Amino acid sequence: MPSIRAPASKQTATLQVAVKCRPLTDSERRRSRHIIQVIDDKNVVVLDPDLSKDYLELIQNRTKERRYSFDHVYAPGCSNADVYKNISSTIAGVVQGLNATVFAYGSTGSGKTYTMVGTHSDPGLMVLSFRTIFDLVKKDDSKDTFEVSCSYLEVYNEVIYDLLEKSSGHLELREDPEHGIMVAGLRSIKVHSADKILELLNIGNSRRKTESTEANSTSSRSHAVLEITVKRKQKGQYGSQVLRGKLALVDLAGSERASETNNSGQKLRDGANINRSLLALANCINALGKQNKKGLAYVPYRNSKLTRILKDGLSGNSRTVMVATVSPADDQYHHTTNTLKYADRAKEIKTHVHKNIGHLDTHVEDYKRMIDNLQVEVSRLKMELAEKEHQLSVKPTEKAADNELSWLNILSQETGENVQERINLQKALFELEETNKRNRMELQHLDDAIARQQVNDKDSAVLQALTSRRQVILDNIRDNDEAGY
Ligand SMILES: Nc1ncnc2c1ncn2[C@@H]1O[C@H](COP(=O)(O)OP(=O)(O)OP(=O)(O)O)[C@@H](O)[C@H]1O
Ligand SMILES: [Mg+2]
Numbered sequence: 001m002p003s004i005r006a007p008a009s010k011q012t013a014t015l016q017v018a019v020k021c022r023p024l025t026d027s028e029r030r031r032s033r034h035i036i037q038v039i040d041d042k043n044v045v046v047l048d049p050d051l052s053k054d055y056l057e058l059i060q061n062r063t064k065e066r067r068y069s070f071d072h073v074y075a076p077g078c079s080n081a082d083v084y085k086n087i088s089s090t091i092a093g094v095v096q097g098l099n100a101t102v103f104a105y106g107s108t109g110s111g112k113t114y115t116m117v118g119t120h121s122d123p124g125l126m127v128l129s130f131r132t133i134f135d136l137v138k139k140d141d142s143k144d145t146f147e148v149s150c151s152y153l154e155v156y157n158e159v160i161y162d163l164l165e166k167s168s169g170h171l172e173l174r175e176d177p178e179h180g181i182m183v184a185g186l187r188s189i190k191v192h193s194a195d196k197i198l199e200l201l202n203i204g205n206s207r208r209k210t211e212s213t214e215a216n217s218t219s220s221r222s223h224a225v226l227e228i229t230v231k232r233k234q235k236g237q238y239g240s241q242v243l244r245g246k247l248a249l250v251d252l253a254g255s256e257r258a259s260e261t262n263n264s265g266q267k268l269r270d271g272a273n274i275n276r277s278l279l280a281l282a283n284c285i286n287a288l289g290k291q292n293k294k295g296l297a298y299v300p301y302r303n304s305k306l307t308r309i310l311k312d313g314l315s316g317n318s319r320t321v322m323v324a325t326v327s328p329a330d331d332q333y334h335h336t337t338n339t340l341k342y343a344d345r346a347k348e349i350k351t352h353v354h355k356n357i358g359h360l361d362t363h364v365e366d367y368k369r370m371i372d373n374l375q376v377e378v379s380r381l382k383m384e385l386a387e388k389e390h391q392l393s394v395k396p397t398e399k400a401a402d403n404e405l406s407w408l409n410i411l412s413q414e415t416g417e418n419v420q421e422r423i424n425l426q427k428a429l430f431e432l433e434e435t436n437k438r439n440r441m442e443l444q445h446l447d448d449a450i451a452r453q454q455v456n457d458k459d460s461a462v463l464q465a466l467t468s469r470r471q472v473i474l475d476n477i478r479d480n481d482e483a484g485y
Contacts, residue, residue, distance in 0.1 A: 015314075015349040016071050016090070016321045019044055019340065020083060021328050022111035023076035032329035036336070038075035044068050046337060049330035068340050070347070076328060080118050083323060084128040090319045091129045094230050095136045095146075097243025097355040101250065101313030102129070105281075105342065106325035107335035108254030109216035115323055116251040117205065125323070126201060126226050126249045127194075133230060133247070134194040147231040150197050151188045152204040155305050156222035158277065162186050163204030163224065173308055177441045180312055188229065201226065219254045223277065223306050226250075244356040248313055252278065252306075280304035282342050288315055289345035298455045319353055322346050370426050378419050385412045439477050446470045 021036050021044070035047040048064040072086050090100045102125055104112035118124025123131075130150075137146045152163040153171070162168035164187045174182050191197050209221040225248055232243040255278045280303035287299040299315065301307045313320045324343035326336045388408060446466055453463045 010317075010352040010354040013319050013351050013353045015346050015351065016087070016319075017324065017343050017347050018072040018074065018083060018086065018321065019068070019070050019324045019326060019343060020074040020078065020111065020115055021076050021326050022114065024328055028327075028329045032331055034328045035330045035333060036326065036328040038073050039067075040073070042069055042071070042073055044070070044073045044340075046333070046340065049333050066337065066340075068344060070324075070343065079122050080115060080124050081122070081128065083115065084125055087125070087321045088128075088132055090321060091132050091247065092136060093319060094228070094245035094247045095133060095140075095232065097232060097245045097357060098353060099246045099248075099312065099318040099356065101248045101310070101318045101320040102323070103248075103250035103252065103310070103313065103321075104323045104325055105252060106339045107215075107327075107332065108213065108219055110325040110327045110332070110335070110339070112254070112325050113218070113220055113251050115325055116249060117201070126251075127198060129247060129249060130197045130228055131194045133228060137230070143235060145233045147190060147233075148192070149188045149190045149229050149231075150200060151183075151186050151227045151229075152200060152224065153183060153186055153227075154204075154208055154222040154224045155277070155309070156209050158305055160186075160305060161207075161222075163207050164189060164200055173305060177437075177444050180316065181308055183309075188227075197228070213254070216254060220251060221253055223253050224251045225309060241358045246356075248310075248318075250310065250313075252281075277304035277306040280307045281310065284310075284314055285342050285346050285349065289348040298451055313351075314349060315351060317354055317356070318351050320349075320351055371423055374419055374423050374426075378416070381412070381415055381419075436477060439473050443470065443473050443477070446473065 021038060024032060024034060033049060035049055037045045037047070039045060045065050045067045048066070050064075072083070074083055087102060090102075094100055102116075104115045104125075106112055114122075114124065116124045116126050118127060133148065137148065140146070150164075154161050154163050160171040160173065160183055162171060162185070169185075171186055172184050174184050176182050189200060191200070204224070204226075208224055210218050211221050213219040228247045228249075230245045230247075232245070234241050234243065255275055280300060283303070284299050284301060284307050287297045291297045291299070301311045301314075307314075312318050322343065324339050324346075326332070326339055385408065446469060450463065450466050450470065453459060453466060
């Protein structure tokens, strides 16, 4: 396996968007027409089932078909493994310190849970992903050590619960300048095999809120996020570095139109909350898609817990895959075109990917330990030297002793200089990390201030000043990264 070096700069990545069409269910087969044609592995056509459009077609030469192109399109006969083949390299990056996000997006009953969790005979992307991760860890023939941990949460009615806790309380989101969005108090369990994660996934799923609705007998009423973190420790000449890759696998709750269901009471309230967060997600996708074409646009992440959790996956440090799931049934036409509209917009979204190398805390702790060790080494050498000098000064007349003394003096001076140089180097790295931490905090404040200016104050002079200060900070961070590695 090639050794890993830290790239100093970020790389821009484009969201990978796939569309997966499920087969008609038995009951649909009796009452619905199939309106989706998968042309090839990248193109899909949706037929408008509204026959009155025939007239329009005749007089305006309009077509009732709409054609869409995506990175990948999967026909009803495709398995989850077929989808997985095209995202496995993104998942493998997690073992090299890169972050990844995979989420299924689509209306209720379109096959999101089937795609993410799957069945025994057709395991979903969650299961296939952690199998890959453990395969790679097992096959790795470097001297690196790995630690894999996993957490599983759900967002139900805008409240976050830990699916790996028997009776989880309400958990809160925290924004950490160093680690981004975090869920305070969420359990992260160390795992040593794919089977163990599968067990945790099954336990979590049994706790997840599902309900039988008109559209889907096992409809997910909460958004679920399975997060797998791989910490890879590499021992180098000057201490160890840690690569930390994070994989978020997301199964969204089912969106539906209240008018299409007979829901009432709690079910209706659940539906309203689900729709609110999915609308927030759709708005973020819209704004991010626009941003790429028309420059900076305000992205309303703060409108729901779901979008705050997905922020990194949508615009931060992550290689991201969106699997848009659709049903081929004619009565789902509006849902299908809606899903494809957002999937189409999502193709424009860019993220900024870089390896997560080391951790400030780890570095600082490592540096402190190294400096302590070096200082102990210096004082031991000094003591040895003093002892030697003392022994020689007892018999100063002999020539051999003179030679030994001058040789020892040179050696001691060289050792002292060498050790001092190493201490200085460690201190410089330590200071570099501190400066970077301050820079990143300022960057966060500037981003917030820019967003506020764009939405509320709209003072172009202030905005320009903030934007140019942001560029200065970004340049500083880049220069520091280059200096540090
Ligand atoms: N590729 C597939 N092959 C066979 N059956 C499928 C496939 N995809 C989905 N299904 C079936 O379709 C139904 C709905 O799927 P699923 O529960 O995954 O939808 P969903 O998008 O998660 O819905 P919700 O948003 O309500 O949770 C299920 O009965 C599921 O087994
Ligand atoms: Mg579901």
